[in-house]
Each structure stands twice: as structure tokens, then as C-alpha cells.
Amino acid sequence: MISETQKQRILEAIAANRKNYPSDAKHASALGISPSVYNGLKKGQTEKALSDANWVNIARRLDVNLRESIKWKGAQTETFKYISLQMEACQERSLSVILCDLPNIGKTYTARWYVHEHRNAVYVDCSQVKTKRALVKKIAKEFGVGTSGKYQDTYEDLVYYLRSMERPLVVLDEAGDLQYEAFLELKALWNATEMCCGWYMMGADGLRAKIDRMVECQKVGYAEIFSRYGGKYSKVTPDQADERKAFLLEQARVVATVNAPKGMDIGQIVRKSSGGLRRVYTEIEKIKKGA
Template identity: 55%
Template sequence: MSLTNEYKEKIRAALAARRANFDGSDARFAATLGIGSAQYSRIKRGETVGVLADEKWISIARRLGVGLTDAPAWQTAETPVFKYITAQLEMCQQNGLSAMLYDLTDIGKTYTARQYVKTHRNAVYVDCSQVKTRQKLLRGIAREFGVGSTGRLADVYNDLVFYLKTLDRPLVILDEAGDLSYEAFLEIKALWNATEHCCGYYMMGADGLSEKIRRAIDNKKVGYAEIFGRFGKRYGKVVPTARKEAESFLQLTATMIIKANAGADTDVNRLLRRLMGEDNTPSLRRINIELSKGTNN
């Protein structure tokens, strides 16, 4: 597909908003996007034609959450999950603390974390399912901060630690952390040790995260008890444990999101029924899909 200049302008506006929350230089910011500083300078001046290939524009749009269609911008509903995680992230960032969240899938954890990064300086989001190994994780975190990520791993690590210590209250959000390898978990411990009180960390996951840590500690696997201790020796949790309470909680969450994004004539209860799964809880991921179909068909 060929991107229009209007769409590139949307991406440029999103870039400007993201740049406002990035404390490093323009060169470092360009590095987070995988482009050269000269290219970023041209975009910053308002140029969009002939600066980047369409594939790179699309890659940047994906990273910034800019949709490819003209659909209305998705509106954030301040659900209990959104409020809880946002408060946790703010606490960790402001105080250089670390915490861990283990909860159900499809409740808005990832969405909340991504929204937080859009509106808070020096906070980065890392999808650990895409950087499962020690090397990929370390290079991925470095890239998000605009630190050189292609040299020797030891140099990347040292440069990243040095840079984190110079930033004003940085925060690293580690989503899908249960997918990380053993060596990658040890790298998190090393980073924590090197940046204690200088950088906040927030680890999120579902069953895989808690089970991996529990099993590793029970089997006395080196490093896991220390990691658990550094993250507070407890898991945060939002959704109630009791079955009926959890069902009501998740249905309320879905209703709030629908109301924030649906038209005035939308039959909310009807749409909610279309979202329900066999476990009597709604799929939040399907809300956007169902809304795009229209609710009165």
C-alpha cells in the first residue's frame, strides 16, 4: 500500500507527542525508532515526502499505536484495572521501586502500560514475548531508551546502566515476563542491582509468570528468590479471586470500555452478550471488532 501524506502527518504528530516524553537527545530518540538523526530532523521540520520508505513509516506507526484506518481514535476507559496499574506504575517510577503484577489475561494490562508510556517521561514498554533471551532483552531495553544496541553485549549493558543513572526517574515495564528465559531473568536482577533506587521496574504477566517463579523457587534455582525479593516478594492482583465476583468485575470493565467508545444508539447489553465466552466473561480484545461491525445488525 502507498501511504498518503495525510497519514504520514498523523504519524508525525504522534512522534512529536512521544518526543515530549523523551529526555534524551534527538539522536537518541531517532535510535529508538530505528532511523537516523538526519531523517528525524527532516521529519521534525515537517518533511514527510522522500524521507522514509513506507515500510518504515508503518513500523513507526505500529510502535506509536497510530491506526491505518480513519476510524475514530480509541478512547481510554478508566476501569479499575487501568486505575490500579497506573497507580502502581506511578509509584514505581516516582520512587525508583519495583513491583510485580500477576493476573488474568485479557483485562487491559498491556493497554494500560502502553498508554502510560505515551504520557510519562522516561518510561519504556518492553514486550518480553518478543525478546525472550538475555541478549534480545538487554538490546531491546537499550533500544527503547535510545542507547546503542548493536555493539558488544557488555558494552550495551554498561552504556545502558550508565544512561539509566543519568535519567530523571526512568521506568522499565516488562510485559509478558513469564516468557523470558532463565538467563534473561538473571539479567533483570543484574540491571536492578546496578540501578537500585535510580530506576523503577514493573513486571507483568499471567499464569506463566507466577508459575515459573514459584516452580523455580521451590526447586531452588539460583537467582529466582532474589528476583522475587527485589520485586517485593508479592504479586499485585486486580481481579477478584471468587468466581462470581470476577465475572461481575470483568463484565463491568467491558461495559465501561463499550460506553467510552460506542455511539449513543448502541445497545450496550446486546453487545456485551456478543462478547461473552464459555467462561461467562467477556473478551475485551473483541470489543473493537464488534463495534466496527455495528451493534444493530
């Protein structure tokens, strides 16, 4: 059962997300609700407005945490600055980039933040939409394009919309999880939206290994995809082990500094984290909930 407090939290997220869409109708479509229901939500009407399933669906899409959690502030880590600048360039100039780097350094957090703050940018977790059809429908839905008809109609409507709108950006996280047909469809989408849409593909070292392996085996489409995404891999972390360790610990320090309660031993939190940002969150959560 969705409580009124949770509904209000979701309404706040809906209001914050509105700026990323050109109209209420497009926003309503992206959220999967009718314009009339959307209008009621804008007025604060929550009683019998949606089923619990619909509330949960919107909360998931807008990344609303339905359980009580600690307040968390974004930090200007090197990863945050590097990725956000790259995404901005991709969106402004309709470029395409592949970022392959270590997990747990803030890639996903930065991507979600960027999409939340920039109009016409969408985030797709490819681990949840691994097939061709699921991927294209997810991208279409994020932009507010209808997905109820035939797949080919959805695809063509999406291409038309991407070519018509002002500087769209598609962020593809966990791209290494995509099936082969989905990669081929990304190539087709790139071809259809060349110079009209920015694409930002992210993953860990497995994505790089997958692309390199497929290119070496001359698997159809992979060399073309790699070429269209710049023909190189971007990376934030240093290659040398000692430099990489220092880099990760510094990131952990920056994040802990802006989120830990005053008076806490930042160094101790950083040491316990070993440079992992999820561990930084866990340590600070234990401190705040135990206070």
C-alpha cells in the same frame, strides 16, 4: 507502499512521542534514524525521507495502526486505575512490582497508555525479545541508547544512562515468555540500578506459575528476582468466581459506554463480550463499520 496518509499518521505519533525524551537526538536514536532525517521529519518532509521499511519500523515501535480502524477511547476501568497508580508509584519511588492476572482485562492497554503519557518510561513486549541480548538491546533502544557496538558496551551504557536519568521506568509485559538467561540479566540490571529505576513486570497466571515453580526447584536467580520485585504478586481481579464475573462485566460496561455509538444497547454488547475487552472492541467495530 506506505501512503502519504499513513506517513502523516506516523508523523503525528512521532510528535506525540517526543515529550518522553530529553532531546531530539535521543528521540531520533530511539526511532532508529539519524538526527538529520529526524529534523526533516519534524519539518514535515516525507518525500524520500525514509524507506518503506523504516516507516513501518517506526509505526510498529509507536504502535501506529496503518490500516483504517475505529476511533477508540481509553476508559477508567478498575484495571486501568489500579495499574496506572502502581506504575506511577514505581516510577516516582524506583520500586519494582510483579502483576499477575487474567488476560484480556486491559493490562497491556494501560501499560502502553502510561508509557505514552509519562516521560522516561518505556514499554517492552517480552514475547518479542525472549533472549538476554534481545531484551537488553530493546530496553536500550527504547531509551535512545546506542546498540550497534558490543553487547557488554550496550549493557554498561544502558546501566549508566538509567542511573543518570530522572526517574526511569521499565515496563516488562508478557514477562513469562523470557528465557532463563534473560531473567538472570533482569536481576543484574536491577542490582545495577537499585534505587535509581522503577521496574514493572506483568503477565498472566503462567508468569506466577513459572516463578513459583522455579523458586520451589531452587533454580538459581528466581528467588532473588522475586524478592527484588517485592516478594509478592499484585492482582486486580477478585478471587471469588461470582465477584470476578461481576468485575469483568462491569469493566466491559465501562469500556462499551465510552466507545459505543449513541443509542446502542450497552447491555447487549456486554453480554456478548462475557466481560472480555477484546470482544467489546470487536462488537463495537462491527456496529461502527456496519453503520
